[in-house]
Structures are given as C-alpha cells and as structure tokens.
Amino acid sequence: MDEFFRMPSDLQHSYLGLVGWHLEEALVPVLAGLLLSLPLAQLCVRFPRLYPPVLWTTTVLYAVPSLAFFVLLIDWTGQSEVTVMIPLALYSLVVLVPAIVDGVRSVPEETHAAATAMGFGPLRRYLQVELPIAVPAVFAGLRVATVSSISLVSVGALIGNQGALGNLLADAMSYHRPELAVTSVATTALLAVAADALLVLCRRLLTPWSPDRRRRTAAPRPAAVPAAPAVEEAR
Amino acid sequence: MIRFESVTKRYPDGTVAVDGLSLEMPDRSITVLVGPSGCGKTTSLRMVNRMIEPTGGRILLDGADLREQPVHGLRRSMGYVIQHAGLFPHRTVADNIATVPRLLGWDRRRARARSLELMERVGLDTAMAGRYPYQLSGGQQQRVGVARALAADPPVLLMDEPFSAVDPVVRKGLQEELLRIQAELGKTIVFVTHDIDEAIRLGDMVAVLRTGGRLAQFAPPDRLLSAPADAFVEDFLGADRGIRRLSFFAASGLELTTAPVVRDDAPAGDPAGAAADRGGAPYLLVTDAEGRPLGWADPARRAAGDRELVPYGRTFEAGRGSLRSALDSAVLSPTGWAVGVDGDGRVVGVASQEAVAAAIRAAHAAGRYPEAEGADDADARDGGAPEGTEPAGVA
Structure with a gap:
C-alpha cells in the first residue's frame, strides 16, 4: 500500500503536498474566472448585443488546446504554475459567463419591476436582488467549472512538472510504477467529487429560500399556488 | 392629487x-x-x-x-x-x-x-x-x-x-x-x-x-x-x-314587513289565517328564539303539526345592503320573498319580489345617489367608505 503514496523524489512534494498544490492550481483559476465573469456577464445582461460575441469568444478560447496556450505563455510566465492557471481561468469562462447571465435573467420580471418601483438604483438592485437570486445558477456553473478545472490541471505535467497530481502520470511511465498512475487518477477523481459536494453544501447554506427537494417535503406549498418553476441544480 | x-x-x-x-x-x-x-x-x-x-x-x-x-x-x-x-x-x-x-x-x-x-x-x-x-x-x-x-x-x-x-x-x-x-x-x-x-x-x-x-x-x-x-x-x-x-342603491328604502315572521316556539296559530294577516305572504318565515331565520313554512301544514321548513336561501342586510343584494335574495328565495336581516343576522323583515321591483323603480325615479352614501353590496363594502371619500363626493 505504501507504494501508492511513496512519491518519486524528482517531484519535490509529499503526497499531501501534491494534493494541496493540485487544489491551488485548480481553484485559483476558477476564482479568477468568477471575478472576471461577474462584470462580463453583467455587461452582457445590460447590453444584450454584447452577449453573442462574448459567448463566441469564450467558446473559441475553450477550443484552444492548453498546449497551444503553454507555447504562447511560456515566453512571459516561464515553466511556472501561472502558465498552467491562465488557460484554466479562461476555460472556466465558457461555463461561468452563461451561468451568471442566465441566473440574472431568471429574476422574475415582476420582481425586477418591484425592485425598481421601490427605488432601488441599478447597482443596489444588482447586488441586493439580482445577484442573490442568481446564486443557484451561478453555483451550477461553478460546479462544472471546478470539476473540469481539477481534472485539467494534470496537463501542466507537460511543462516541467507543473501538473501537481498529473506529474505522477509521467513518473509512472518513467519509473515503471503503474501504481502512481492509479494514485493520480483516483485522487483527482476524489478531489473533484469532494469539491462538488462542498459547493452543493455551500449553495444550500446560501439559499435557504430555494424550494429544493428536501425542503419541499418539509414545508409543502399550499395547493393554491401555481407551481413556480423551481430553480433546479444543473446536473 | x-x-x-x-x-x-x-x-x-x-x-x-x-x-x-x-x-x-x-x-x-x-x-x-x-x-x-x-x-x-x-x-x-x-x-x-x-x-x-x-x-x-x-x-x-x-x-x-x-x-x-x-x-x-x-x-x-x-x-x-x-x-x-x-x-x-x-x-x-x-x-x-x-x-x-x-x-x-x-x-x-x-x-x-x-x-x-x-x-x-x-x-x-x-x-x-x-x-x-x-x-x-x-x-x-x-x-x-x-x-x-x-x-x-x-x-x-x-x-x-x-x-x-x-x-x-x-x-x-x-x-x-x-x-x-x-x-x-x-x-x-x-x-x-x-x-x-x-x-x-x-x-x-x-x-x-x-x-x-x-x-x-x-x-x-x-x-x-x-x-x-x-x-x-x-x-x-x-x-x-x-x-x-x-x-349603488341602498336597500334601506325597501319597505319590509314582519307580518309573516313567527318564532319557532310560538303557537301554531290559526291554520286558516288569511294571507292578508301575513302581509300577503303565502308562507311563514320561522325564526329561532334570537330571531335568526330558520326557513319558510306552509301555514296550513304547520298548523297540522308538520315542522318541516323550506330553506330561506340568501338573506340581505337591510340597513347597509344594496337593492342588488335584496333582489338577489328575492330571486334566490324559493318563496320569492327576500329576507332582510340586521348586522347580527336577525330578521328585520321580509319583502316580496314586487316590493323590491317597486323600490328599484322608486330609486330610478329619484335619479340620484342613494341616501345611504357609499352603500354597496354589504359584503363588498364591509365597513363602508370613510367619510369624505364616498363616490358621490368626487363627481
């Protein structure tokens, strides 16, 4: 069993060190992507004509292989983890921007009108009404972005062992230690599942107002209410 | 404004x-x-x-x-x-x-x-x-x-x-x-x-x-x-x-009669009593001891000991109700007589469809707003309009 967790010395990391590094390389880009997506999505909501070109651009960026990004970036950022994280952040935009746009657009027209009529200015309305109501949709996007980012980090192994757990795959071949590949794949999968579960938990805590399945049985809606389209998690 | x-x-x-x-x-x-x-x-x-x-x-x-x-x-x-x-x-x-x-x-x-x-x-x-x-x-x-x-x-x-x-x-x-x-x-x-x-x-x-x-x-x-x-x-x-x-016409102008109204515990009375003694009504309206309506009774059968009652339909509020609710009551009543009650549901009197029609004619002839300002369906304007905001005041 020890064989699975005995790390080759060229990696300069313990197993747990690799896990921590992997998480950092995966999650920092998602966070950066979120910070970039929020204003970008808001622009798309305010100026709907902007949305198609923005969507098109994020899709094209997503289609660029990471190796191509590495070739472009290596002149500036070298064989570093930043080189790995920049493409990952750009990739996350393809899910986050539409998720936030859809979330903000999901605010019911009458809720939007009521907020305006009560004297909310545009910024206050965005922060206090639109964004909170968009939380379930934003989290649906975050879950996809996070899981995909966690799996994509491994490719950093191509630029001088910058792939955290992915580096184990290369070493598995160099040192003929297939168990390292198992460790790499199993740990990455586990991290993805755990991160996803954590995001679901966060969303539940942030949206006590959302009628999800568990709550619906606890507090049934009176029959007189037309079933409002529930904001479902994108699975 | x-x-x-x-x-x-x-x-x-x-x-x-x-x-x-x-x-x-x-x-x-x-x-x-x-x-x-x-x-x-x-x-x-x-x-x-x-x-x-x-x-x-x-x-x-x-x-x-x-x-x-x-x-x-x-x-x-x-x-x-x-x-x-x-x-x-x-x-x-x-x-x-x-x-x-x-x-x-x-x-x-x-x-x-x-x-x-x-x-x-x-x-x-x-x-x-x-x-x-x-x-x-x-x-x-x-x-x-x-x-x-x-x-x-x-x-x-x-x-x-x-x-x-x-x-x-x-x-x-x-x-x-x-x-x-x-x-x-x-x-x-x-x-x-x-x-x-x-x-x-x-x-x-x-x-x-x-x-x-x-x-x-x-x-x-x-x-x-x-x-x-x-x-x-x-x-x-x-x-x-x-x-x-x-x-929009108050029912207060409608003339009500109590002649055919009897309490349930009252003696049956003269079975052959003339319809005239009941204000022209063919039936008796039976009420409970508090005066709340129970139903209509055929005087002859009641005198013979038959306690069966015909449902009275819907009442209207005599004081605050409108002629519309009075007409509705008269139309819905199986006897064709409207039952007017007070705010507590006690019978004030009854009126025939003819009497309601006469009141409607009188109201139209008056050609102006009803005396009880703000009168409406009693159940529609519960509490009545506040002073100074009655429809008549803003014409």
Whole structure:
C-alpha cells in the first residue's frame, strides 16, 4: 500500500503536498474566472448585443488546446504554475459567463419591476436582488467549472512538472510504477467529487429560500399556488 | 392629487401607448384605470412613478411636476403592488415588507416592528414573518405585497393588476381587505385592472381606456353603469349593467314587513289565517328564539303539526345592503320573498319580489345617489367608505 503514496523524489512534494498544490492550481483559476465573469456577464445582461460575441469568444478560447496556450505563455510566465492557471481561468469562462447571465435573467420580471418601483438604483438592485437570486445558477456553473478545472490541471505535467497530481502520470511511465498512475487518477477523481459536494453544501447554506427537494417535503406549498418553476441544480 | 395633463407616450417605433390622457385622481380615494390589453393602463400607471417617462404632456403630484423630483426618492414615497406580488424570493416575509424602510435608512429593529405591525394589518399571521415567499400561497404572497407597499406609509399607492393572478375566491377576499385598509388609511390609490367588475367594485372613480391609449370615459362607477359614454364603454361594461348598478342603491328604502315572521316556539296559530294577516305572504318565515331565520313554512301544514321548513336561501342586510343584494335574495328565495336581516343576522323583515321591483323603480325615479352614501353590496363594502371619500363626493 505504501507504494501508492511513496512519491518519486524528482517531484519535490509529499503526497499531501501534491494534493494541496493540485487544489491551488485548480481553484485559483476558477476564482479568477468568477471575478472576471461577474462584470462580463453583467455587461452582457445590460447590453444584450454584447452577449453573442462574448459567448463566441469564450467558446473559441475553450477550443484552444492548453498546449497551444503553454507555447504562447511560456515566453512571459516561464515553466511556472501561472502558465498552467491562465488557460484554466479562461476555460472556466465558457461555463461561468452563461451561468451568471442566465441566473440574472431568471429574476422574475415582476420582481425586477418591484425592485425598481421601490427605488432601488441599478447597482443596489444588482447586488441586493439580482445577484442573490442568481446564486443557484451561478453555483451550477461553478460546479462544472471546478470539476473540469481539477481534472485539467494534470496537463501542466507537460511543462516541467507543473501538473501537481498529473506529474505522477509521467513518473509512472518513467519509473515503471503503474501504481502512481492509479494514485493520480483516483485522487483527482476524489478531489473533484469532494469539491462538488462542498459547493452543493455551500449553495444550500446560501439559499435557504430555494424550494429544493428536501425542503419541499418539509414545508409543502399550499395547493393554491401555481407551481413556480423551481430553480433546479444543473446536473 | 395626481393630475395628468394631456399625457402622451409614443415609442420610437411609432406605437402610441397613451394618447393625450387628461385625468384628475382625487386624494384619499381609489382611481381605477380599466380597459382591454393595449389600452395603455399599465403604461399610465408606470408614468406616475417615472418607471416610464411620458413623451408629451406632464403629470403633477400635488401641483408639482413629477420630472422635477429625484426619481428614487419619488418611488420610495409611492407604494407599488404588482401582479404575482413580485416578492424577493431570497428574503423572508418580514424582510420583504421592510424593504423600503430599510432603503430609507430605518434601523433594523424599527423596520422589523413595522413589518409585524403591517402583517397584522393585512391579515397575515405574524408567525409567518420568518417564512420565504415560496412557502406562501398566492393570496398570502399578494398580502405581503400590499404590506410591503404600505411599509413606509406612503401617501400614494400604485397597484398594477394586483389581484389578477389569484383565484376568484381569494381575489374577493383581497378586494375586501383592500377596501377595509383603505377605509382605515385613506391612501391615494391608482389601481390598474382589465376586470370591469373589479373596477366597479373598488373604484371611487373609474377611467375606461380604449386601445391606443385614449380615454373613453372617466366617471364614478354608478355614473358609468347608468350613462356609458359610448358603445365601446357600454360593450365593455357587459350585459347586465342594469343589475349591477343596483349595487349603488341602498336597500334601506325597501319597505319590509314582519307580518309573516313567527318564532319557532310560538303557537301554531290559526291554520286558516288569511294571507292578508301575513302581509300577503303565502308562507311563514320561522325564526329561532334570537330571531335568526330558520326557513319558510306552509301555514296550513304547520298548523297540522308538520315542522318541516323550506330553506330561506340568501338573506340581505337591510340597513347597509344594496337593492342588488335584496333582489338577489328575492330571486334566490324559493318563496320569492327576500329576507332582510340586521348586522347580527336577525330578521328585520321580509319583502316580496314586487316590493323590491317597486323600490328599484322608486330609486330610478329619484335619479340620484342613494341616501345611504357609499352603500354597496354589504359584503363588498364591509365597513363602508370613510367619510369624505364616498363616490358621490368626487363627481
């Protein structure tokens, strides 16, 4: 069993060190992507004509292989983890921007009108009404972005062992230690599942107002209410 | 007072939503804007809080042009109720109601106390304060919507088809609640609906708009029913406006007789007693010891010991009811006689269909508003109109 967790010395990391590094390389880009997506999505909501070109651009960026990004970036950022994280952040935009746009657009027209009529200015309305109501949709996007980012980090192994757990795959071949590949794949999968579960938990805590399945049985809606389209998690 | 001076809204594509609308909406009364879809009623309402700006004319609030007032402050001084309530799904009932007070900078405790006070006023259990909108029925959501609009005690209330999305029973309850609240608070209410019955029921003044945003008629509901300005208004009012107009005539002028009324524990009396002794009624109305109606009885069979009663149908309130409710009672009664009761449900007297018809003729002949001002369906105007806001006063 020890064989699975005995790390080759060229990696300069313990197993747990690799896990921590992997998480950092995966999650920092998602966070950066979120910070970039929020204003970008808001622009798309305010100026709907902007949305198609923005969507098109994020899709094209997503289609660029990471190796191509590495070739472009290596002149500036070298064989570093930043080189790995920049493409990952750009990739996350393809899910986050539409998720936030859809979330903000999901605010019911009458809720939007009521907020305006009560004297909310545009910024206050965005922060206090639109964004909170968009939380379930934003989290649906975050879950996809996070899981995909966690799996994509491994490719950093191509630029001088910058792939955290992915580096184990290369070493598995160099040192003929297939168990390292198992460790790499199993740990990455586990991290993805755990991160996803954590995001679901966060969303539940942030949206006590959302009628999800568990709550619906606890507090049934009176029959007189037309079933409002529930904001479902994108699975 | 809200005053529209030849207000026009023309969109860049040439569509005219509102065309030269001039109106005066009196203070402390309900002005209803009613019309088919595309008549510009919602546009007109939204111009009052400047969610839509007119392209021509101007709107004055207490003599001041709306355009000279800061928009957010203006909106915070006007309650707004919208179809489907438009509650914030992510905020609790109490927080929803406290929205405008919080925007105005009230501290948390004062805003919360105000929320609870308003929940009681609109007939919501304060135990619901911590609930989220999805846990409420449509009717409860709309009550929260009304409470939220009233939170900062604005002098003006704008209501955009607030009760259209709830079922008829709930709608009736909400309408009664609105009239009750209005009797207590006396707000200047602008109310938009496509439902002419709702307009007649709630409005002190009713503006009928036609497609293209032109005013067809602006009048108190009684005048609308008795003298529609043109074929469009007449058509919009529907077929039975004559019957509906009776809502505005008080039943107090109707002559009631107690001759055929007997208490259940009274002796059977003379079986062959002449119909004349019963005020012409072919049947006896039997009441309990408190005077509440039990049912009609055939005098001959009752004298023979048969205690069976015929249901009395529906009663009307003799003091505050309208001739419409009296007529309804007479039509529904299996004997053709209407049963008038007091506020506690005790029989005041009965009247035949002929007597009701005579009262209707007399009311029409009088050709003016009923003596009991603000009289309406007793159950429609529970509590009556507040002093000084009766429809007659604003003509």
